[in-house]
Amino acid sequence: MSEKEICELIDKIPTFEGSKSIYNPMETFVEYVSQKEICHSSILADLLNPLGRHGLGRSFIDAFLEKIECGSFKDITIRTEMLVPRILTDGSGPRRIDICIINNHNKDVVIIENKLNNAQEQQCQIEDYKAGLKHKGFNVVKTVCLQGSNPNDIGADIDLSIMDLAELLESACGNCIELKSYITLLKNMGHGEKMKEDVEKLFSLGNETLSKVRELSRPFYENGVSEFCFNNIISSLKDIFKNKLELSYNIIYKNRFYENYRFLQIWNKDGENRGYWIELWFCDYDRFEIWIRCDSKNELNLDDYVQDDKEQNYYRHRDGVKSFPFPGEEWKTTMINEISKLIKELYFDMIKQ
Incomplete structure (x- = not known):
């Protein structure tokens, strides 16, 4: 392939954002965090809590509620692993909701189901949560699913991807130095999500251009x-x-x-x-x-x-x-x-x- 042909090919190829992850030295010893959804739930629950250890007040909770188009909760309680009875499904023991944002004024609730690590949907999961909370006197106003790199529609009102969550944290709390490594961790977890988008862009170029890209990249993947x-x-x-x-x-x-x-x-x-x-x-x-x-x-x-x-x-x-x-x-x-x-x-x- 001539230099002219290579330049013409490069002009056709769109910019790919998911080609590589971001260097984050903290990830060398926090693999447990990225693999365990309960760790993410604990971190996010603290960030959503205006009285959390982060010292950022309502920065994240207000940005989050605005993102999901939910009215402001002035007086709130954040609960993790909240137990609710099974109403629509059989099984022993109660259900556990990953995160609940509770409006103390009127018992309105936002449910957050954490699937950042691509966990599979449980039977009637969201509907059973809503029924269990209603049984306890709460009113569910919004259900949110935090999706991993392999999205799974579980019937939530709103799906937020890993990159959505990272961008929301960055815009609301990006000036907090202590959070930068966690935001980078989320972006790297969303690497697969971006890569899928890039592959879709690549395939949209057509067979002839795709064949030339493959030919050009052959020296790389063949070492x-x-x-x-x-x-x-x-x-x-x-x-x-x-x-x-x-x-x-x-x-x-x-x-x-x-x-x-x-x-x-x-x-x-x-x-x-x-x-x-x-x-x-x-x-x-x-x-x-x-x-x-x-x-x-x-x-x-x-x-x-x-x-x-x-x-x-x-x-x-x-x-x-x-x-x-x-x-x-x-x-x-x-x-x-x-x-x-x-x-x-x-x-x-x-x-x-």
């Missing part, structure tokens, strides 16, 4: 791009350490910490590798990351690299993972210098002068 880059890096390192140190290289393609993940192992070939080596990760065609792998029997003592908290056999730069954007020029220059420096530190006594 041609990563192999080309790794071979360039290997060639540069061989020139730098020519007649000084013989290095071994191993290109590996498989999943580890990232879905789209390839890495290059670099170690000293002359004798044992001493139980440690450099791993250069090529992450999602977005960046290179430098890590040092160390066997559990060994321990590294480098000025700039420290043991990773999550992966004990890996060492990362003390100021955060050393990364280099791709595409760009840094992976050909600055990154090569960083790797060379590390090689000299790891195998300093074996380098021939």
Whole structure:
């Protein structure tokens, strides 16, 4: 495909928003939160509560009620896991409603059913909630379902997607620094939702354009791009350490910490590798990351690299993972210098002068 054809093709392709997630370091140790709907319910209930620990007053509750076109509740109570009797279904024990916003003035209630983690609908779920609340003297004025990346119509009055919720939080409480990581978490959870929209855009281009896009992207999904880059890096390192140190290289393609993940192992070939080596990760065609792998029997003592908290056999730069954007020029220059420096530190006594 010629440069002219590529430029013409790019002009036809719409902007895709869901191509990659947002970097959020907090997510390295909060996987439990993203996987458990009860955690989200607890966080959102506190944010909806004007007297919650967030200190934001009515910022979120007022924005939420306006979003679902519900009149203002001046005096409210927020309940999570609220028990109501089963009226329309058989079964032992009561129903549990994820979140209830209760108007203390007249017992009007907004039901929020949390499906952010794509939980399946239970039998007559919403209708049974409404009947159970009516039995207890409440009046349900609105039902809301927080949908995950795989929407499931459960008959709620209003469906809010993960991205809807993230945008609502950002507009109402975006100035709160403490909430930024949670908002980013929601956006990343909605990554699949955006990706579906992007795929729909792609298929709307027509078969001929779609075939050309596939042809253009083939070097990426067949690892041609990563192999080309790794071979360039290997060639540069061989020139730098020519007649000084013989290095071994191993290109590996498989999943580890990232879905789209390839890495290059670099170690000293002359004798044992001493139980440690450099791993250069090529992450999602977005960046290179430098890590040092160390066997559990060994321990590294480098000025700039420290043991990773999550992966004990890996060492990362003390100021955060050393990364280099791709595409760009840094992976050909600055990154090569960083790797060379590390090689000299790891195998300093074996380098021939």
